[in-house]
Amino acid sequence: MKVIGINGSSRKDGNTAILLRTIFEELNRLGIETELIGLADYEMAPCRACFACKGRGNCVFGQDGFAGIFGKMEAADGIVLGSPVYSADVSSRMKTLLDRGGVVAAVNPGILRHKVGAAVAAVRRAGGMTAVDTMNHFFLNKEMIVAGSTYWNMVYGKEAGDVRNDAEGMANMRNLAQNMGWLMQRIHA
Numbered sequence: 685m686k687v688i689g690i691n692g693s694s695r696k697d698g699n700t701a702i703l704l705r706t707i708f709e710e711l712n713r714l715g716i717e718t719e720l721i722g723l724a725d726y727e728m729a730p731c732r733a734c735f736a737c738k739g740r741g742n743c744v745f746g747q748d749g750f751a752g753i754f755g756k757m758e759a760a761d762g763i764v765l766g767s768p769v770y771s772a773d774v775s776s777r778m779k780t781l782l783d784r785g786g787v788v789a790a791v792n793p794g795i796l797r798h799k800v801g802a803a804v805a806a807v808r809r810a811g812g813m814t815a816v817d818t819m820n821h822f823f824l825n826k827e828m829i830v831a832g833s834t835y836w837n838m839v840y841g842k843e844a845g846d847v848r849n850d851a852e853g854m855a856n857m858r859n860l861a862q863n864m865g866w867l868m869q870r871i872h873a
């Protein structure tokens with residue numbers, strides 16, 4: 685089984701990356717393979733709303749990395765979306781992924797069906813719930829099954845590394861990963 689984690693931050697090794705790597709540690713303990721994708725490594729254009737992806741299983745514009753990332757989402761058994769809070773919601777990089785991925789999945793029904801999803805946000809002060817909800821909406825709209833935890837999936841921090849000081853938030857990341865792994869093991873038993 686494999687989980688891909690997608691980091692929507694412009695800081696490749698910032699707080700969101702720490703959250704995703706913490707989740708991966710728990711998933712790896714359960715024998716689940718993981719791969720981290722940083723959207724900062726790609727310049728992704730917004731969705732063109734051409735709907736040329738209908739029946740093709742992926743975006744027809746393959747130059748900017750989106751199609752490769754979506755191919756990995758389709759191949760994975762689980763997807764963790766992580767975003768910093770920008771302007772009280774997900775980053776524009778993450779929003780682009782959700783827009784383009786959302787259209788591809790909408791016109792190619794079932795392409796993400798029954799994969800397990802989890803969404804996390806790194807936040808300085810406010811907007812964490814909105815960001816987590818935005819990413820969960822993607823999962824829930826694509827027939828995916830969303831893993832839960834004991835609290836809201838956001839961790840507080842401003843400068844890179846600050847999230848490590850939010851002990852409750854970091855513990856919640858580990859709990860979320862354990863629940864995601866538990867669910868995946870049962871789906872694939």
Ligand SMILES: Cc1cc2nc3c(=O)[nH]c(=O)nc-3n(C[C@H](O)[C@H](O)[C@H](O)COP(=O)(O)O)c2cc1C
Pocket residue numbers: 693694695697698699700701767768769770771772773806807808809810811840841842843844
């Ligand atoms: C463009 C931009 C907008 C931001 N907007 C918010 C915001 O609305 N609310 C908030 O609490 N933090 C905001 N922040 C702070 C980040 O969410 C915070 O520093 C987070 O830990 C960054 O995660 P990263 O290290 O993964 O990039 C913003 C940061 C940037 C760069």
